[in-house]
Amino acid sequence: MFIDRTEELASLNERYNSGKYECAIIWGRRRVGKTELITEFVRNKKHIYFTAVERTEQKNLDILSKAIFNGIQGNISMSVPVFKSFTDCLDYIYKCKRRKTNICY
Numbered sequence: 001m002f003i004d005r006t007e008e009l010a011s012l013n014e015r016y017n018s019g020k021y022e023c024a025i026i027w028g029r030r031r032v033g034k035t036e037l038i039t040e041f042v043r044n045k046k047h048i049y050f051t052a053v054e055r056t057e058q059k060n061l062d063i064l065s066k067a068i069f070n071g072i073q074g075n076i077s078m079s080v081p082v083f084k085s086f087t088d089c090l091d092y093i094y095k096c097k098r099r100k101t102n103i104c105y
Contacts, residue, residue, distance in 0.1 A: 002033075002036050002037070002039075002040045003033075005033060005036075005037050005040070008037055009037065009040060009041060012024060012037075012041045013041070016041075016045070021094075021097055026038060046071065047071055048067050048068055048070075048071030048072070048093070049067060049071070050063065050064045050067040050068075061082055061083055061084075061085070061086065061089070062082050064083070064086070064089050065080055065081065065082045065083050065089065066080055068083075068089060068092060068093060069081075072093075072096055
């Protein structure tokens with residue numbers, strides 16, 4: 001349930017509509033509505049949503065790789081390639097953004 005985060009939502013939407021390539025980091029105590037804020041913000045927007053887990057770097061790369069392909073290419077059910085590093089993940093996103101395409105290989 002999304003309640004009373006209008007300032008934060010407006011700030012995120014302002015960044016989204018700026019036309020710049022930006023990254024927002026959302027942090028705070030547990031149970032203050034961060035996930036709900038993000039969920040409300042990305043509703044009806046093309047997005048990549050990734051939450052790191054307390055596991056290995058490789059596990060996080062697996063999860064992020066899947067999030068990238070789901071976000072860029074739409075909801076896919078097939079297996080996706082796994083990036084070798086976080087740098088490779090960000091480079092891929094950047095290349096897709098520069099091409100202004102939803103599908104990037």
